[in-house]
Every structure is written in C-alpha cells, then in structure tokens.
Amino acid sequence: MISRLHYITQDLAHIPHWEQAQRACEGGVDWVQLRVKTQEESQWLETALRTQEVCKSFGAKLIVNDNPHIAAKIQSEGLHLGKQDMSPLEARQIVGEKVIIGGTANTLQDMLKHVASGTVQYIGLGPLRFTDTKKNLSPIVGLEGYKRILAQFRTLGHNLPVVGIGGVKADDIEDLLEVGLHGVAVSSLVNLAENPSAVTQELLSLLNLAVSAK
Numbered sequence: 001m002i003s004r005l006h007y008i009t010q011d012l013a014h015i016p017h018w019e020q021a022q023r024a025c026e027g028g029v030d031w032v033q034l035r036v037k038t039q040e041e042s043q044w045l046e047t048a049l050r051t052q053e054v055c056k057s058f059g060a061k062l063i064v065n066d067n068p069h070i071a072a073k074i075q076s077e078g079l080h081l082g083k084q085d086m087s088p089l090e091a092r093q094i095v096g097e098k099v100i101i102g103g104t105a106n107t108l109q110d111m112l113k114h115v116a117s118g119t120v121q122y123i124g125l126g127p128l129r130f131t132d133t134k135k136n137l138s139p140i141v142g143l144e145g146y147k148r149i150l151a152q153f154r155t156l157g158h159n160l161p162v163v164g165i166g167g168v169k170a171d172d173i174e175d176l177l178e179v180g181l182h183g184v185a186v187s188s189l190v191n192l193a194e195n196p197s198a199v200t201q202e203l204l205s206l207l208n209l210a211v212s213a214k
C-alpha cells in the first residue's frame, strides 16, 4: 500500500536527517523518504542506517532517494528515482523484487514511460509550484496540469498511484485529491516548521478528510 503522505527529509545544517524523520514520525507519518544530496557514500550510509532505526521504531517505511546501492545494503522498503537517476529497470536488478520503486514525472509521457517499465509502483508528479527545496526544478505542473494529465492517464486505463510534489501546502490537499492524486509529498513544509510534528498531524487529518469525501 502506497501511503497518502510521503514525508521527505532534506539536507539542513541544524538538524540531521534522522532527527527530521523522528519529528515527522512523532506526528504520525508512516512513509519517510531519505533525500540526501550533500553526503559522500559512507556518511550517506551511516545517515541511512540511523534514519532506518528511527523508522523501524515507529513502524514507518523508509524510502531511499537516488541510491539503489544504499537501498539494497540497508534493505529499505523503498527507493525513489528521478529522470537523472538510474533507470528503474536497472535499479530493480540491484534492489530485488520486494522493494517499492517510485519514479518522478513531469509530463504524461514520463508517466507512460514508468507504466511501460512495468516496475515502478508509484509516481511523484511535480512540481505543483516553485520550491527552493529542489535545484533544477522541472516546469511547473500546477493544479490545472494535474487535472489534465491525470484525466488523460486514467482515460488510458492506468491506475498507478500518483502523488503531487513541489511546494505543496496544507491548503492544497483538498484540490489535489479532487483532481485524482492519491496523495502528496512534502519536505520543507514539515522540516522548516516551528512544530514539525503538529504540521504532520494536520496534513494527515486533511488527507483523511479529503479521502473520506471522495
């Protein structure tokens, strides 16, 4: 089961990834993506192990971003890959059949490519709007873009879960689920909040409300 809230850590000077994960898990997330961008392999592995310890203690799934070798080494539940990363098919050979693989998309064509791979289990489609969290951001999809792309995707008969990402705020959740997204992925909204656990709780409540209104 793919969670409706994908919480994502980020490189921050004042708080390590595993502490970010701890705060989000205290707020109730069951899906943590470890998104490390500035660490070399051995430090990254150490970070992954410490974050995994936290996730395990809360029963949350850990999804490693970008790095199939670390995902395989620590046997994380998942791996997320973008266009500039290893292809999902190649990564599948490294991580094995049990690991959930997610892929990034910015267009309908990207989504169809993931379907055709036969190995991607969810898609992160974005960005909703500009965000400082990711460098080299793809063109903005926007709410209208989600509506159009998801309608075409479903018309073609595809039912892979798709989560919205990129500058997502609490106020967006109702609209995003209404246009057919399965859920949302958030990073800075939680990580830079004064009370990350409270923000996480609020997001989960809004997602539950939006799902039950469907």
Ligand SMILES: Cc1ncc(COP(=O)(O)OP(=O)(O)O)c(N)n1
Pocket (backbone or CB within 6 Å): 006, 033, 035, 065, 066, 080, 081, 082, 083, 084, 085, 102, 103, 104, 105, 123, 124, 125, 126, 134, 135, 163, 165, 185
């Ligand atoms: C859920 C989710 N969707 C999209 C992304 C972006 O992945 P990618 O395009 O590889 O960019 P980086 O995160 O590696 O900068 C994601 N991480 N998670």
Ligand SMILES: Cc1nc(C(=O)O)sc1CCOP(=O)(O)O
Pocket (backbone or CB within 6 Å): 104, 105, 124, 125, 126, 127, 128, 131, 132, 133, 134, 138, 165, 166, 167, 168, 185, 186, 187, 188, 189
């Ligand atoms: C990691 C990532 N991928 C994106 C994409 O569009 O593929 S946007 C993004 C950043 C998400 O962080 P925040 O919630 O702080 O905006």
Ligand SMILES: [Mg+2]
Pocket (backbone or CB within 6 Å): 065, 066, 080, 081, 082, 083, 085
């Ligand atoms: Mg990537």
